[in-house]
Structure formats: C-alpha cells, structure tokens
Amino acid sequence: MIRVLVPATSANCSIGFDSLGMALEWRSVFTFEESEEFKVTGCDPEFANENNLVVQAFRLTAQTFGKKMPVFHMHTETDIPLARGLGSSSACVVGGIEAANAWFDLKLSKEEMLKLAIVLEGHPDNAAPALMGGMTACFKIPDSKKKPNQFKSENNTDRSQNAKPEEAKDEFIHSLMDIDGFIALAVIPDYEVSTPEARKALPEKVLLQEAAAQIGRALVFREAITAGNEKLLYTCCEDVFHEPYRQKLIKEYGELKSLADQYEIPFWISGSGSTMLYLSKSVEQLEKVKEELKNKFPNFGYRILKPARKGALVEYV
Numbered sequence: 001m002i003r004v005l006v007p008a009t010s011a012n013c014s015i016g017f018d019s020l021g022m023a024l025e026w027r028s029v030f031t032f033e034e035s036e037e038f039k040v041t042g043c044d045p046e047f048a049n050e051n052n053l054v055v056q057a058f059r060l061t062a063q064t065f066g067k068k069m070p071v072f073h074m075h076t077e078t079d080i081p082l083a084r085g086l087g088s089s090s091a092c093v094v095g096g097i098e099a100a101n102a103w104f105d106l107k108l109s110k111e112e113m114l115k116l117a118i119v120l121e122g123h124p125d126n127a128a129p130a131l132m133g134g135m136t137a138c139f140k141i142p143d144s145k146k147k148p149n150q151f152k153s154e155n156n157t158d159r160s161q162n163a164k165p166e167e168a169k170d171e172f173i174h175s176l177m178d179i180d181g182f183i184a185l186a187v188i189p190d191y192e193v194s195t196p197e198a199r200k201a202l203p204e205k206v207l208l209q210e211a212a213a214q215i216g217r218a219l220v221f222r223e224a225i226t227a228g229n230e231k232l233l234y235t236c237c238e239d240v241f242h243e244p245y246r247q248k249l250i251k252e253y254g255e256l257k258s259l260a261d262q263y264e265i266p267f268w269i270s271g272s273g274s275t276m277l278y279l280s281k282s283v284e285q286l287e288k289v290k291e292e293l294k295n296k297f298p299n300f301g302y303r304i305l306k307p308a309r310k311g312a313l314v315e316y317v
C-alpha cells in the first residue's frame with residue numbers, strides 16, 4: 001500500500017500573487033492499494049468516482065509516462081476544508097502525482113512533479129509548497145502562448161481529460177525559503193469562496209507604479225522572512241494585486257486587517273480565500289488575536305499551524 005501525506009498551503013502570501021506560497025503542517029492523507037474493483041472512499045460522495053481530483057492527477061501522470069491506469073482503492077483522510085484558500089485542491093493533485101510516481105517507480109524529481117501539478121492547478125503557488133515544503137517562490141519561463149489557468153475547470157469535472165501530457169513540459173523556476181520561527185493562525189470563515197469565482201473578481205491590468213511598489217515589497221518580504229524580522233514583514237504585507245478586489249467576497253476582511261495593523265503582524269488572504277492568515281513569531285500574540293476574533297466570529301474555525309518544513313511525504317506500508 002502507498003500512503004501520501006500532503007501539507008495544506010497558503011498561497012499568495014500577501015504580495016506574491018500566483019507565485020509565493022507556504023506549506024502548513026496540516027496534512028491530507030491519501031492511500032492507494034491494489035483492488036479487484038476501482039473504489040474511492042473517505043470523501044464526499046460527490047467525489048467518490050473516477051473524476052476525483054486525486055485520481056485525475058494519478059491518471060495524468062500515468063498518461064504522461066505511457067503507463068496503463070491500474071485498478072485501485074484510493075482512500076482519503078482530510079479535514080482541510082474545501083474552497084477556503086488552504087490548498088485542498090493542490091493537496092489532491094500532489095497526492096495523485098506522488099502516488100503515481102511511487103506506484104510506477106518513475107523516480108520523478110520534485111521539479112518534474114511540479115510541472116505535472118501545474119497542468120491541473122493552473123498556477124504554482126499552492127502546488128510548489130505542497131510538493132517541496134517551506135515557502136516557495138515560483139515563476140514560469142515565458143515561452144508559451146498558453147493562457148494561465150487554462151485547465152482550471154468547474155468542480156468535480158475531469159480536468160485531466162482536457163489536460164494534455166505535453167503541457168507538462170513547461171519549465172518553472174522555483175526558490176525555497178526557510179520559514180522556521182514563524183507560526184500561522186488560520187482564521188477560517190464558515191463559508192466557501194471558490195477559486196474560479198475569486199479569479200473573476202480580479203482586474204485585467206494593474207498600474208505600473210503599483211506593480212513597481214509591489215516588486216519592492218516582495219523583495220524586502222523575502223529578506224524579512226530570511227532574517228525572521230516580523231515587523232519588517234508586516235510592513236511588506238500590503239498587496240494591491242488581489243486583496244483589494246477580493247474583499248467583497250470576504251466581508252470580515254477589513255476587521256481582521258485592522259487587527260493586524262493594530263498589532264503590526266503580517267496578515268493576508270490565504271490563496272483565493274475565504275481563510276485569512278496571520279503570521280507571527282509569538283504564539284502568545286496569535287492566541288490573543290484568536291481569542292479576540294472568537295468573541296466576534298464564534299462560527300469561524302481557528303487553527304494555529306506550524307509551517308511544514310517538508311512537502312509531500314510518501315510511505316510504503
């Protein structure tokens with residue numbers, strides 16, 4: 001039996017829209033074993049079929065390397081909530097690819113698996129940390145005319161049917177950052193924000209001046225992470241690419257951001273929302289924020305999470 005443990009992720013990390021992401025020590029577990037009949041268990045009945053995203057990712061990997069799809073029982077154990085900006089979909093994609101890599105003994109590198117994951121995910125900011133752990137910065141070498149997010153389809157449709165294995169040839173450059181010392185508080189609203197919906201809220205263009213300032217903040221952000229400088233990191237967390245446009249989908253954003261400003265702690269919309277994330281070196285500080293928010297938003301979920309040093313782990317059981 002093959003077991004894959006994939007971390008949750010927080011994409012964008014404020015100023016790194018579609019390029020930065022961090023892995024969180026909150027893992028989805030996918031097990032695969034040979035079976036007489038194809039079976040998917042442990043998930044919502046909506047996903048208990050061949051269109052399950054984990055199965056799609058496994059199939060894409062098999063197709064890409066000319067392997068026959070085996071018959072297996074895939075079991076999912078995850079409590080990462082769907083469509084909340086914690087990388088539930090990339091956990092599935094990475095889980096399927098890692099499992100296929102192990103099943104067929106393909107010996108793929110993390111970089112090769114990332115190319116495959118992006119075929120299904122559309123952008124690398126969740127997939128890269130889910131595979132590699134830590135905080136990752138990623139960009140695509142601009143060699144193609146393909147539109148980003150081409151294969152991001154509606155819920156529970158088969159993304160791998162549209163995805164062409166040759167797309168997995170795109171090259172990505174990535175860089176890993178160590179975020180030990182920081183701890184996250186994920187504030188998880190009691191409602192979903194789907195990624196396709198949140199992408200519709202985005203502008204087509206941004207102003208040159210704003211983009212230039214954001215590049216500056218992103219470069220200093222990296223230094224602040226590396227130096228473990230929380231106050232400097234807070235100063236960098238002022239995104240102009242997506243957060244201003246997605247606030248309307250997350251009505252509590254303003255209030256949570258004000259609290260971050262009051263305590264001067266780094267804060268961002270996690271992925272495409274609805275989760276919002278505080279980052280601090282002090283767990284006491286995060287506990288304080290959590291207690292304040294719990295009084296106001298008792299129906300929300302609150303998780304204090306360590307960054308995941310390691311990305312997806314594979315075990316042969």
Ligand SMILES: Nc1ncnc2c1ncn2[C@@H]1O[C@H](COP(=O)(O)OP(=O)(O)OP(=O)(O)O)[C@@H](O)[C@H]1O
Binds near residue numbers: 009052155273
């Ligand atoms: N266990 C699962 N089995 C099958 N499909 C799943 C599972 N978990 C998530 N998905 C798929 O992923 C979709 C959610 O992806 P979406 O990109 O909207 O949100 P997210 O990955 O949770 O957040 P973000 O990408 O912003 O971090 C679900 O609607 C479903 O199609």
Ligand SMILES: N[C@@H](CCO)C(=O)O
Binds near residue numbers: 017019123126198
């Ligand atoms: N960078 C992506 C992450 C969600 O998958 C977005 O914000 O739309």
